Amino acid sequence: MDRSMFVSISYFLTHLGLIFFMYPTDIIASTDEAYWIPITLGIIIHFIFLSIYMKGLSYFPRKNIIMIYLSHGKIIAWIFLLPVAIYLIMIIIITIRSYSEIITIVFLSNTPLWAIMFLLVLVATYLSSRGLDSILRSSLLLAILFLPLTLFVCFVSFQNVDWRYIFPLTTNDFRFITKPSYLMSYFSIGGVFLFIGFIQPLFTYKPKKILYTVLLLVPFWIISVYIPILTFGNSTVPHFYFPFVEAVDSIDINWLMFDRVTVFFLLSLITFIILFLSLILWMFMQIITTCIPKFRPNYLLILISFISFVCCLFIPDWKDVEDLFLINSPFRFFCLLIVPPSLLILGIRSKRKEKLENG
Amino acid sequence: MKIWLEEIKTVFKECDDFFLQHDYLYNQPVILFGLSTLIDIPQTKKLIEINLNMPKYSLQEVIDHHLVKVAREQNNIIDAILEGKIILYIPDFEKYMIMEVISKSLNRSIELPTNENVIQDALDSFIEDIDTNIGIIRKHFRTKFLITKVISTGIEQEKKIALLGLEAHVNQNLMRKIETQLKEKHDQEIHNAQSLVKTLGFSAWDIVPKYKSTEIPTEVIASLKKGKVVLIIDDFPFALIFPNFLWDMFTTENERNLPIPLMLFIRVLRVIGVIVATLMPGLYVALVSVNPEVLQLELGLSIAQSREGVPYPALVEVLMMLVILELILEASVRLPKSIGPTLTMVGGIILGQAIISAKLVSNLLTIVVAGTTIANATVVGIQNHLMLRLLKYVIVILAAIYGVLGIIVGTVLICAYFASINVYGISYLDYQVSKDESNNG
Numbered sequence: 001m002d003r004s005m006f007v008s009i010s011y012f013l014t015h016l017g018l019i020f021f022m023y024p025t026d027i028i029a030s031t032d033e034a035y036w037i038p039i040t041l042g043i044i045i046h047f048i049f050l051s052i053y054m055k056g057l058s059y060f061p062r063k064n065i066i067m068i069y070l071s072h073g074k075i076i077a078w079i080f081l082l083p084v085a086i087y088l089i090m091i092i093i094i095t096i097r098s099y100s101e102i103i104t105i106v107f108l109s110n111t112p113l114w115a116i117m118f119l120l121v122l123v124a125t126y127l128s129s130r131g132l133d134s135i136l137r138s139s140l141l142l143a144i145l146f147l148p149l150t151l152f153v154c155f156v157s158f159q160n161v162d163w164r165y166i167f168p169l170t171t172n173d174f175r176f177i178t179k180p181s182y183l184m185s186y187f188s189i190g191g192v193f194l195f196i197g198f199i200q201p202l203f204t205y206k207p208k209k210i211l212y213t214v215l216l217l218v219p220f221w222i223i224s225v226y227i228p229i230l231t232f233g234n235s236t237v238p239h240f241y242f243p244f245v246e247a248v249d250s251i252d253i254n255w256l257m258f259d260r261v262t263v264f265f266l267l268s269l270i271t272f273i274i275l276f277l278s279l280i281l282w283m284f285m286q287i288i289t290t291c292i293p294k295f296r297p298n299y300l301l302i303l304i305s306f307i308s309f310v311c312c313l314f315i316p317d318w319k320d321v322e323d324l325f326l327i328n329s330p331f332r333f334f335c336l337l338i339v340p341p342s343l344l345i346l347g348i349r350s351k352r353k354e355k356l357e358n359g
Numbered sequence: 360m361k362i363w364l365e366e367i368k369t370v371f372k373e374c375d376d377f378f379l380q381h382d383y384l385y386n387q388p389v390i391l392f393g394l395s396t397l398i399d400i401p402q403t404k405k406l407i408e409i410n411l412n413m414p415k416y417s418l419q420e421v422i423d424h425h426l427v428k429v430a431r432e433q434n435n436i437i438d439a440i441l442e443g444k445i446i447l448y449i450p451d452f453e454k455y456m457i458m459e460v461i462s463k464s465l466n467r468s469i470e471l472p473t474n475e476n477v478i479q480d481a482l483d484s485f486i487e488d489i490d491t492n493i494g495i496i497r498k499h500f501r502t503k504f505l506i507t508k509v510i511s512t513g514i515e516q517e518k519k520i521a522l523l524g525l526e527a528h529v530n531q532n533l534m535r536k537i538e539t540q541l542k543e544k545h546d547q548e549i550h551n552a553q554s555l556v557k558t559l560g561f562s563a564w565d566i567v568p569k570y571k572s573t574e575i576p577t578e579v580i581a582s583l584k585k586g587k588v589v590l591i592i593d594d595f596p597f598a599l600i601f602p603n604f605l606w607d608m609f610t611t612e613n614e615r616n617l618p619i620p621l622m623l624f625i626r627v628l629r630v631i632g633v634i635v636a637t638l639m640p641g642l643y644v645a646l647v648s649v650n651p652e653v654l655q656l657e658l659g660l661s662i663a664q665s666r667e668g669v670p671y672p673a674l675v676e677v678l679m680m681l682v683i684l685e686l687i688l689e690a691s692v693r694l695p696k697s698i699g700p701t702l703t704m705v706g707g708i709i710l711g712q713a714i715i716s717a718k719l720v721s722n723l724l725t726i727v728v729a730g731t732t733i734a735n736a737t738v739v740g741i742q743n744h745l746m747l748r749l750l751k752y753v754i755v756i757l758a759a760i761y762g763v764l765g766i767i768v769g770t771v772l773i774c775a776y777f778a779s780i781n782v783y784g785i786s787y788l789d790y791q792v793s794k795d796e797s798n799n800g
Contacts, residue, residue, distance in 0.1 A: 103764060107650060107652075107653075107762070107763065107764070108649075108650075108761065108762060108764060111760075111761065111762075115760070115761075116761070116764070119761060119764070119765075119768055123768055123771055123772055123775070126772065126775060127771070127775045130775060130778070130779035131779070133778075133786070134775060134778040134779040135775075135778075137778035137786055137788050138771070138774040138775045138777070138778035140788065141774040141777065141778065141788065142771065142774055145770065145774070257654065257655060257658055258653050258654060258655065259652070259653060259654055259655045259656065259659075260652065260653050263650065263653050263763055264763075267763060267764060267767040268767075270764065270767060270768075271767055271768075271770070271771050274768070274771050275771075278775075
């Protein structure tokens with residue numbers, strides 16, 4: 001079954017959810033001027049490695065990455081799947097923890113943190129227990145319900161823009177590449193794309209459409225950083241925790257009965273994050289169930305969700321979340337920079353083998 | 360063969376409407392028997408005499424040439440009696456013949472639909488008799504491509520189920536699966552839609568109906584053209600259309616008689632209705648009790664003012680009003696039509712005026728609840744109406760705990776739930792039934 005549309009929509013939504021919170025903070029912290037350079041670098045890396053990843057996958061029709069690695073021996077499977085699994089479970093914990101924190105900061109200051117984390121875990125678990133088809137399909141419904149709102153807010157966020165803040169456009173300072181905050185920004189660049197490798201045996205998709213989706217995402221990467229810069233100027237912005245949220249908070253629309261547009265914008269993004277969480281949980285479950293096939297997947301899922309919830313409870317404050325982001329970085333870059341080429345190499349090798357065998 | 364007659368007599372020995380009459384035909388003694396409550400006996404006897412009175416032939420010849428249906432087994436006879444046929448037993452030949460009868464008219468005539476409203480379209484609706492229902496469809500839809508498969512299920516009470524589809528349009532996979540499922544479980548008794556759903560292998564606990572039920576033939580025909588499968592069950596005055604889609608909640612067939620902009624207008628209204636009906640009470644709770652800062656200051660103040668003097672939290676207030684309203688809705692269904700209006704009047708006065716002057720609930724809440732109920736009524740289909748009525752409580756409770764976040768998360772939950780519903784692999788969120796790949800007819 002061709003599910004390109006659903007895959008593209010979930011790809012789009014989950015990225016939107018990731019982009020607008022931490023990404024601008026990290027990019028703005030990594031450099032003082034010409035923000036477009038780190039952004040473009042990130043996008044190019046994303047685009048190139050996504051293409052390599054899909055190219056590599058195309059050598060193995062009707063196989064997901066777990067099957068591909070397993071077909072090349074247990075050692076290879078362990079080498080590649082273990083870091084991926086660690087990355088995924090860390091991402092689950094970090095995302096739940098950090099987004100609950102964001103929710104408390106922005107609009108639920110009286111609700112205890114654990115209650116919000118519990119809600120996020122619960123919904124994500126439910127969604128992922130229903131399987132990939134349900135996740136992809138609900139992404140369509142969520143897009144219909146919440147995407148117009150998100151786009152509307154993106155549009156009106158230009159209200160307070162001062163275009164002079166766009167300068168300087170060039171810089172000779174390329175130190176940002178080594179800065180931890182820049183490495184952390186790859187959370188919203190390399191966060192989701194692994195899931196493309198998990199959909200194969202269940203559904204099919206057209207790689208071209210996914211690449212078009214990435215092109216559609218490009219403006220959002222840029223907007224998320226440049227709206228706060230253009231609104232507040234680059235000397236004020238680094239002081240904010242979530243610059244884009246602050247920028248949206250400054251919007252004033254008289255004819256809307258709501259005072260804070262931010263709340264609805266953030267809430268739409270939270271739904272996309274729930275989608276992201278359920279996808280990641282589902283991917284993690286795919287790996288785990290291949291390793292431990294004896295347990296009933298749903299019990300295992302509940303167990304894993306419970307464990308991640310408990311882990312989240314043990315993270316005391318935002319500083320530790322940032323530390324976790326940093327610890328997570330090597331795994332992230334492993335997924336982003338090593339997994340795609342490895343698939344390509346395995347693909348080319350197996351194709352050669354086939355050719356030799358066929359004479 | 361003589362034993363059969365005795366056995367049949369014992370089967371019906373507790374039935375006082377079972378009759379057994381001796382008579383003569385072709386100067387032969389015959390015995391007629393059946394159920395007098397289903398058969399118009401004098402008319403039927405006349406009919407039999409006319410039909411079998413063929414002077415050229417002897418009775419033996421008439422029977423031998425199968426001009427009448429001869430029963431081979433005892434069970435056939437019992438079934439035939441229950442179906443309202445008359446049995447003609449000729450002791451000399453030891454033959455049982457099942458005869459068509461003039462039955463007592465136990466069916467109501469075809470009338471206007473009572474549970475659904477039709478504007479500018481064919482006004483007939485289904486009745487309890489399965490043959491009449493199929494007949495209505497045939498009359499509206501003259502085509503040789505209509506597939507009708509009749510399957511009987513149940514041991515204690517045999518029930519005829521007709522499976523309808525349109526050749527070249529129908530999803531063959533779906534049709535096949537429903538058919539095999541019904542045939543495999545032919546011993547299941549089907550008394551209601553719940554047992555049918557169970558027989559088809561679905562959970563009866565899903566609040567989203569797997570089928571769309573309608574009593575309007577044009578609706579059925581439109582679904583057949585879209586490739587859906589229609590089940591018509593004996594004694595059910597409505598057709599069940601498989602599968603049911605989310606989009607069916609917003610569309611009826613008769614609005615296709617309107618110009619497209621008007622049709623779209625109505626459908627958009629229904630979408631708004633559904634969103635309002637599910638989210639409004641939750642939004643009230645969230646904005647009043649958890650996230651008042653979201654509202655503009657003036658609006659927030661006026662809401663707070665309207666709640667002045669209300670002694671309990673917003674959640675209790677909302678739940679109380681919603682429950683009272685549900686009670687009114689349910690009561691107006693139960694009551695006879697002559698008392699119904701009194702109830703609405705009393706309810707209106709209590710909810711509209713007294714409850715506010717008594718400061719039990721705020722003004723705003725009355726508006727919210729009224730708006731919710733009205734919006735809820737815009738949705739197509741009574742099952743969808745009930746489903747939305749139930750789903751709004753999920754949102755209200757989540758909203759009371761988590762505020763606006765709860766509403767949004769509740770929406771995600773509902774979306775996820777909808778996305779996971781499917782009928783033999785056809786998702787609830789699909790827009791149309793695809794033709795099966797293997798079928799290119």
